[in-house]
Amino acid sequence: MSYKILIINPGSTSTKIGVYEDETQLMEETLRHSTEEIAQYATIYDQKDFRKEVILDVLKEKGVDLNDIDVVVGRGGLLKPIPGGTYETTPELLEDLKIGKQGQHASNLGGILAKEIASEINVPSYIVDPVVVDELQDVARLSGHPEMPRISIFHALNQKAVAKRYAKEVGKAYEDLNLIVVHMGGGVSVGAHKNGKVIDVANALDGDGPFSPERSGGLPSGALMKLCFSGKYTQAEVSKMINGNGGFNAYVGTNDMRDLVKMAKDDEKAQLVMDAFHYQLAKEIGAMAVVLGGKIDQIILTGGIAYNAITQEYFKNAVSFLAPITIYPGEDELLALAQGALRVMSGEEKAMTY
8 A cells, every 4th residue: 555645844944845655756845935924923833824824835736635645744843852763743742842842943843734734634643753862872871060961962864764774775674783874964963873773972953073064063161161251252152153153164154065175175274174074073983883882784974965975985985994884865854754654654663652
């Protein structure tokens, strides 16, 4: 039996929607929302009806009959820490998305919109592997001070999707493999996947791990403390240094790896930044190799930067002695969400309860 799946993936100024039949894409649209449109709403949740109307209008325009949809799946948001999986949109889950249990982000609307639309056509709705997936082993939670525990916030949707893709391609169960997955996009994260769980990964959102095109990663704590109390910057400005104006943006004024590659051809500083980016990620891969006791079935490179030939070559030279490397460039979030719903609908996995 095949399933028609409606996918909803809200971003800050856009909403991506897709219709899939099993893993085959039938339709994909990115609905752009102007700053003026978004500014009308005081909170993320207040945008719900506006975004729903836009989604339904486009589906009607594209000739999509909602009565043909078997399941609706939304991008997961900033919920409480939960294990990976596909989750039913229960009242408890929806309430935590509404209030923003760990913060406000447009992705919080994914599950809410999925539930509303699914209820109207009497089909199930789910979210899949939100960024707050937390499967850390206990020893990985200690940072050095009890007031500041290590937190798992990372690119769980794509990391889990490519890990399961690799397992399927080699004819093994994800739960039987040890993998290091390296996601490289606007943010970066390196996860140690052991027997189906991400037992160690940095908080890729606000100040941990390697730097990225937009994020500063882990900073020297003493220097950061002095900067915070210098009186020169507000909390919001420091926050922006860590997430948004850090990394490539801070050093060379671009958040695009393609620009950095061009600049590096005749700019020593740009070359050094690119080298340091690769170097920090390679060190993190080495750290995760230790977490897995050196028993690594595969290193997987993914995200938009994985398209870059220089990056591919660097890691082949730097870390292939640890394990073979597989590259799945890009980040197909709509497909990953469709696959999460499909695993439950087909009986391959059981839906998780929040």
